[in-house]
Amino acid sequence: MGGQLRRLAVLLLGAVLLGTVGLSLGSWAGGRGHTPPTDDQARVLAGELLPTTSPVNSARVVPGSRWGVALAADDLGSGRVSFWYASDADCALSAQLRHNAAAQGWHDISRTTGYLCDDWRAERDGLTVTLEHSPTGANLIVAPSAPDRFVVVTVAGTLLGAAAGAALFWLLARRRPPVPLVVGTLVTVGLLPGVALTWLTLQGPNLRTEPVWPLWPALAPLLVPLWLVLLPLGVWALRTPAARGNDNRTVAVVAVSWVLGSLAAIAALLLLFALAQPTRP
Structure with missing residues (x-):
């Protein structure tokens, strides 16, 4: 029973992470094509x-x-x-x-x-x-206003992203340790700042009037360096044959990844706060 709950939690985590990315992409695609007022x-x-x-x-x-x-x-x-x-x-x-x-x-x-x-x-x-x-x-x-297709395309992007995320994490769960823990941690940490701030942003202005997708390119100066650090960490943690059964290496990579992810999330929040300050004439 405990193993089934863990697998279900893993699938839900993948669905939420990539489903949020799909929501952002869908809202971008669905919001294009309007005619500005004169x-x-x-x-x-x-x-x-x-x-x-x-x-x-x-x-x-x-x-x-x-x-x-x-x-x-x-x-x-x-x-x-x-x-x-x-x-x-x-x-x-x-x-x-x-x-x-x-x-x-x-x-x-x-x-x-x-x-x-x-x-x-x-x-x-x-x-x-x-x-x-x-x-x-x-x-x-x-x-x-948002085009008529906006909601349909946004929901479709969210569902496709959620399905892809669940499938990816399901495949990870079938691999031998420490691959599921290491790769799952790196993917989660790499996406979590953008995902968390996307949902935080959705609590504010209406999605139909204020686009949410620019959050990702705005965070690129923080996320790209984070990904470039996480990638070699993952390679080092999974390097064969030393990685097999090396719990210390796995624990170290997971701990360092979460510390880096937490710092990136705090920096991302401060960056968005600074960029969101209005400029008045």
Whole structure:
């Protein structure tokens, strides 16, 4: 019974690890192919939703990027038009947008607790409007909504990744020791920082409006060196014939791998926090 539970846990671990990678790839593929709004179209929408005030800065196309990773013109999260409004200490813009969006047929109107005022978003006709607040003002963003195929492609990528991960770890479990422990540890440690931060990111903005896949290229400066260190560690641990029955070598490699993985995860969290800081005009 204990052995079956261990094998099931191993399969689930592989499914979660590569399923998360598949989710990121699927959300990238499913989010491509939209048409950004024009400046004139965005100005009309801004005037309809916030008719009693004018932006301090005129509309401008905001190059798509997240965590310092540039997005293509047809990537989800790119092609945005932004309007910057003066300080709104009484949160009047939030109430105005909520009322006008409901009156004009916008749907999926939702609220996110903000720093000073609640942020609001709504969707209509393939576009998403988001009102974000900061201590110095409010930003109204008009951006394309996720394509209709987005959910299907994202789920398909997740399921394919999960199936591949379960199959890979099932094959590892059938190998002779110490291959399952060493290789499983190295794969887990190598992917865990990106996987953990992907799920942490999914707790925040809606996946349909904020792409999650740029997290991986943003973490590449940390993950690639980690992988380049883990690879020779694995080769050294599995080197024949000395590796067979050498528990000390296996324990040392596993321990060093987890220490390196923990340091990489902490560094990755700090890096994403720094890259996520907004730049205001």
